[in-house]
Amino acid sequence: MNLKIFLLCFQMFNMTLSDKIVTFPGTVTATNYSIQLSEISFEKCAENCLSNIDCVAFLVTENCSIYTFEQLISVQNIVSSNQIVGIKINGSDSETCPSSFSSLDLSGSVRSLSYNFITASSPGLFNFNRSSCSNGWKLFRRVRGYYCIKIFFPKSDSDVFNSSYCKQYSAYLTGFDNQNEIDYIYSAMQTKYGTTDNKYLAIDGIRKPSCYTSTKIKCGEFEWTNNYSSTPMFFEWDSGEPSGVEYWGTQENCLSVQFKGTSKKYANDIGCESDLINGHVCGMPIGDWDN
């Protein structure tokens, strides 16, 4: 079948790379959009994608939806569509736009993570294929870069809050950056524990040194131990938390995600040597990160 397409290319040069936007009538499949701009022009939408380093595609309806690397699933060229799809691919020296997809190199990269669009079984359909986390690790976009998370049940025998457990995977005990990550961790606990509540996973975060002495908890403020999680921290503390002290008197200067069945109040401070911990949440950055 000889598909009719309508390609339009935009290019914008910055210091080190040139990205090209290719547009055509059609539709986008994605997990969500990252930004939706109302009633802006097609050109403004394309410019927005070009200047957003995480944008890999956009869709112009009455609004402009911007899709990032971890969100895009596929794009489809539908000649009769009144929506316009734009995809961001490698720029080339040529300033003319080819007349068909077959003469385009449909690959690109964001933050040094590569991707390409692969022809799929339906006419005009291209699946978004990207480099990603290792098997079993889940990709998330963080404020400053891309990040992989994996949950390990049960805990290892060694000190759970010791960085050595995640280190075997070149990872860290993870903090978090956004609600999607918390939802992911929480739903994995739901799958694992069903209706059994009061299960705890160790995450990054320590009570601020100014918040305690060896004998006294003075405040409930925590900080990440690395810069991969953005601040400010946001937590939905379980009621009465952070309490600071375990019921047998130990200080609770580390952090956990607490599974409470149906309640999503997930955060609880916990002793750094606590026996209550049921697993670890490890994380690692991939690709290039903003400073």
Ligand SMILES: *[C@@H]1O[C@H](CO)[C@@H](O)[C@H](O)[C@H]1NC(C)=O
């Ligand atoms: C989709 O993304 C927008 C903007 O990031 C967010 O406000 C919205 O809650 C997301 N929707 C879903 C279903 O995740």
Ligand SMILES: *[C@@H]1O[C@H](CO)[C@@H](O)[C@H](O)[C@H]1NC(C)=O
């Ligand atoms: C466009 O944006 C407006 C305001 O955010 C929203 O109400 C409307 O549903 C959007 N239209 C489409 C086609 O997504």
Ligand SMILES: *[C@@H]1O[C@H](CO)[C@@H](O)[C@H](O)[C@H]1NC(C)=O
């Ligand atoms: C094109 O994209 C690939 C990733 O698919 C990347 O490795 C390569 O460096 C890019 N080439 C140019 C000229 O930007």
Ligand SMILES: *[C@@H]1O[C@H](CO)[C@@H](O)[C@H](O)[C@H]1NC(C)=O
């Ligand atoms: C999918 O993308 C990965 C990483 O960019 C690449 O190594 C692989 O060859 C691609 N697969 C296909 C079928 O293009």
Ligand SMILES: *[C@@H]1O[C@H](CO)[C@@H](O)[C@H](O)[C@H]1NC(C)=O
């Ligand atoms: C972490 O574990 C390693 C290896 O088991 C050990 O050498 C180190 O002392 C531990 N560190 C802390 C802070 O517990």
Ligand SMILES: *[C@@H]1O[C@H](CO)[C@@H](O)[C@H](O)[C@H]1NC(C)=O
């Ligand atoms: C985070 O980055 C800031 C500024 O670069 C630095 O001062 C701070 O020590 C870093 N924090 C951690 C935990 O690495």
